[in-house]
Amino acid sequence: MATISVQDAPSTVTILKQTPQLLSLMTIIRDVRTQRGDFVFYSNRIIRLLVEEGLNHLPVEECVVSTPTDLSYAGLKFQGKICGVSIMRAGESMEQGLRDCCRSVRIGKILIQRDDETAEAKLYYAKLPEDIASRYVLLLDPMLATGGSAIMAVDVLISKGVPEERILFLNLISSPEGIDAFAARFPKLKVVTGFIDQGLNDKKFVIPGLGDFGDRYYCL
Ligand code: PRP
Secondary structure (H helix, E strand, O other): OOOOOOOOOOOOEEEOOOOHHHHHHHHHHHOOOOOHHHHHHHHHHHHHHHHHHHHOOOOEEEEEEEOOOOOEEEEEEEOOOEEEEEEEOHHHHHHHHHHHHOOOOEEEEEEEEEOOOOOOEEEEEEEOOOOHHHOEEEEEOOEEOOOHHHHHHHHHHHHOOOOHHHEEEEEEEEOHHHHHHHHHHOOOOEEEEEEEOOEEOOOOOEEOOOOOHHHHHHOO
16 A cells, blocks of 8 residues: 655645644544534535645735835735636535635536546546636645546646646545656646545545545535
8 A cells, every 4th residue: 555654745745734623624524424514514624724725826926005004015916817627526515615715716617527336537528717728727626546537637627728837736635646646647736635545445445535525525
């Protein structure tokens, strides 16, 4: 089983600071006894932390504003336009967290599903903002297992003209295998993850993981 410690993670990968708060939230959503209402609520809290951290990785430029005290304040502002792209279905759970931080952000959707038997990703549908090539893209999917779905989604974005270095992939839990496959394929693409788990089981589920995120968030 592969393992990646915080220190060994590729330089493009940021793992959220493992605070007592984050660890407590992760414990709740990993617990098989947690019911859907709590799963949704506590996942949303982690998603918010991921979005907040992700925004720290977007480029900013200096700017000066005047304050009501008639003085100048030398500050910062985001440099470019952004959009979100969720990998359906589970990735849609992360859209509200992004909207809570970036009001009226444009959001594209890519429907990719893993085959239940082979775990191979299959692309069904993509609808993206027309000017996506000129935006920074926050790619949203809670789980990175084999990496097949996320790699396919990035291939779609690149085919639409988005440079790899303008994509930021946000996810709650990664496998070492997924992190390695993703970094090997896209060495300039930044990833922000909540944690890198132990590995994959024979069904290609992340372990210890939390099971099927989409089922737990939407169905169970
Ligand atoms: C899950 C998850 C990721 C993908 C990760 O989605 O949300 O999209 O699997 O696995 P991978 O890294 O091996 O590709 P799934 O296809 O089960 O669909 P869902 O979003 O409907 O649950």
